[in-house]
Amino acid sequence: MRALLLRDLRLAIRAGGGFGLGLCFFLILTVLVPFGIGPARAGLAAVAPGILWVGALLACLLSLDRIFALDHEDGSLDLLATSPLPLEGVVAIKALAHWLTTGLPLVVAAPVFGLLLQLPFAAMPWLVLSLLLGTPALSVLGAFGAALTVGLRRGGLLMSALVLPLYIPTLIFGAEITRRGAEGAPVAAPVALIAGITLASAALIPFAAAAALRVNLR
Amino acid sequence: MIDLGKYAGAVIGAYGVSLVLLGGLIWHSVAANARARRDLERQERDG
Amino acid sequence: MSIWEYANPAKFMRTTGAMLPWLLPVAVAATVGGVVWGFLTPDDYRQGSTVKIMYMHVPAAMMAINVWVMMLVASVIWIVRRHHVSALAARAAAPVGAVMTLIALATGAIWGQPMWGTWWEWDPRLTSFLILFLFYLGYVALWSAIEDPDSAADLTGVLCLVGSVFALLSRYAVLFWNQGLHQGASLSVASGERMSAVYRYPLYLAMLGFAALSLALILIRTRTEIRRRRLAALQARELRS
Numbered sequence: 466m467r468a469l470l471l472r473d474l475r476l477a478i479r480a481g482g483g484f485g486l487g488l489c490f491f492l493i494l495t496v497l498v499p500f501g502i503g504p505a506r507a508g509l510a511a512v513a514p515g516i517l518w519v520g521a522l523l524a525c526l527l528s529l530d531r532i533f534a535l536d537h538e539d540g541s542l543d544l545l546a547t548s549p550l551p552l553e554g555v556v557a558i559k560a561l562a563h564w565l566t567t568g569l570p571l572v573v574a575a576p577v578f579g580l581l582l583q584l585p586f587a588a589m590p591w592l593v594l595s596l597l598l599g600t601p602a603l604s605v606l607g608a609f610g611a612a613l614t615v616g617l618r619r620g621g622l623l624m625s626a627l628v629l630p631l632y633i634p635t636l637i638f639g640a641e642i643t644r645r646g647a648e649g650a651p652v653a654a655p656v657a658l659i660a661g662i663t664l665a666s667a668a669l670i671p672f673a674a675a676a677a678l679r680v681n682l683r
Numbered sequence: 684m685i686d687l688g689k690y691a692g693a694v695i696g697a698y699g700v701s702l703v704l705l706g707g708l709i710w711h712s713v714a715a716n717a718r719a720r721r722d723l724e725r726q727e728r729d730g
Numbered sequence: 731m732s733i734w735e736y737a738n739p740a741k742f743m744r745t746t747g748a749m750l751p752w753l754l755p756v757a758v759a760a761t762v763g764g765v766v767w768g769f770l771t772p773d774d775y776r777q778g779s780t781v782k783i784m785y786m787h788v789p790a791a792m793m794a795i796n797v798w799v800m801m802l803v804a805s806v807i808w809i810v811r812r813h814h815v816s817a818l819a820a821r822a823a824a825p826v827g828a829v830m831t832l833i834a835l836a837t838g839a840i841w842g843q844p845m846w847g848t849w850w851e852w853d854p855r856l857t858s859f860l861i862l863f864l865f866y867l868g869y870v871a872l873w874s875a876i877e878d879p880d881s882a883a884d885l886t887g888v889l890c891l892v893g894s895v896f897a898l899l900s901r902y903a904v905l906f907w908n909q910g911l912h913q914g915a916s917l918s919v920a921s922g923e924r925m926s927a928v929y930r931y932p933l934y935l936a937m938l939g940f941a942a943l944s945l946a947l948i949l950i951r952t953r954t955e956i957r958r959r960r961l962a963a964l965q966a967r968e969l970r971s
Contacts, residue, residue, distance in 0.1 A: 609892065614875075627872060630896065694779050700836045722957075727964070
């Protein structure tokens with residue numbers, strides 16, 4: 466399992482992999498938003514939590530089709546399916562690798578982007594915490610969407626349409642934590658809820674994704 | 684004709700939208716079914 | 731005699747073929763009857779004549795949810811027992827449910843404009859229905875994207891299971907996010923009388939009509955799917971021989 470994780474990480478970091486693409490997209494989005502909304506400090510601060518979360522979600526979406534598509538094309542997915550490793554485990558490892566290469570960099574870089582968007586300083590720890598708790602769910606749900614559409618040509622757009630509705634609860638709670646953090650309101654309830662969504666998704670979604678992969682490899 | 688008061692536009696609009704959507708759905712279902720039956724009968728006769 | 735006999739396509743075609751010639755007219759008559767009866771009811775003292783929109787809005791919203799539940803049950807039956815009719819019924823139901831959701835959303839927007847002063851409000855109920863509509867669209871899109879019918883049935887079945895959980899989760903997440911303008915349930919057994927009989931009976935008839943109409947349309951569309959499958963099977967056999 467560790468070998469598979471390391472292999473996926475190496476492939477992602479190598480030139481042409483998805484690494485850095487998400488961050489780059491996130492940076493461009495953050496720079497574009499003030500041009501659209503106007504440079505007023507209060508206006509930016511009000512939309513910053515939502516923009517940062519929507520940006521993280523879209524950045525995550527960008528690299529989803531890489532989770533299975535490349536392995537499906539060169540046949541290594543069939544090898545993985547026949548290996549002694551359970552397919553559920555393969556899905557979980559691949560989702561973890563996706564999170565380490567797209568989710569985690571976003572979590573680390575988010576405070577800088579928050580500064581650009583005039584996010585109040587008090588909200589920074591909550592922004593990082595909410596992304597840290599929420600982005601794993603985005604990767605796991607994304608792996609499910611990628612598994613559903615892996616056999617399709619031009620499946621990327623369809624995958625976005627399937628995955629985005631699944632992201633709504635995570636987005637709501639994540640942006641709510643950041644917003645409440647900025648206002649100094651209590652955040653315990655959304656933190657518990659977003660952690661619950663992430664844990665439940667990480668525990669159960671790999672089974673659904675593995676079932677979808679088995680159908681697609683049939 | 685009954686008097687709908689100042690909300691006549693809203694009421695008639697809502698009824699109109701609903702009837703158009705429902706009618707469209709019924710028409711589409713029945714037409715697709717008739718087409719499938721025609722194709723199948725032709726296939727069973729000729730094929 | 732067990733219910734599983736209807737999983738046989740030939741038996742299903744015979745039974746529904748005998749049912750539909752009277753079910754569809756009855757459904758249309760009940761829908762039109764309920765809606766027209768509702769149109770003739772007196773105005774509400776607070777909402778004026780807009781209360782008449784209810785006879786479209788409430789039954790459509792009810793069916794939007796019920797059709798999704800029916801799809802969920804049909805998907806589970808397909809995944810567990812591999813009855814093809816079940817998978818095809820789930821596929822046939824999705825456009826019906828999507829149109830019902832669209833009617834509920836459109837009449838809600840038209841109703842909200844004079845009552846709340848805005849066409850669209852990010853209210854929990856409206857938002858949940860919009861999310862439900864997105865799930866319907868994704869489901870239909872996945873069905874039409876996959877060529878092999880059995881794979882498509884499997885994948886959409888899994889999507890329906892996962893989507894149901896997340897649709898429900900979104901329902902409660904949006905409650906957390908916004909408290910909302912929408913009035914509570916109009917018909918509720920627990921809270922006693924809320925609506926006078928003048929409004930209630932036409933609404934019951936309209937709900938019955940919408941339910942029967944949805945059922946009839948789902949059956950017609952399932953028959954269409956069965957015929958298309960049979961046609962494809964015949965053509966494939968011809969190509970082989």
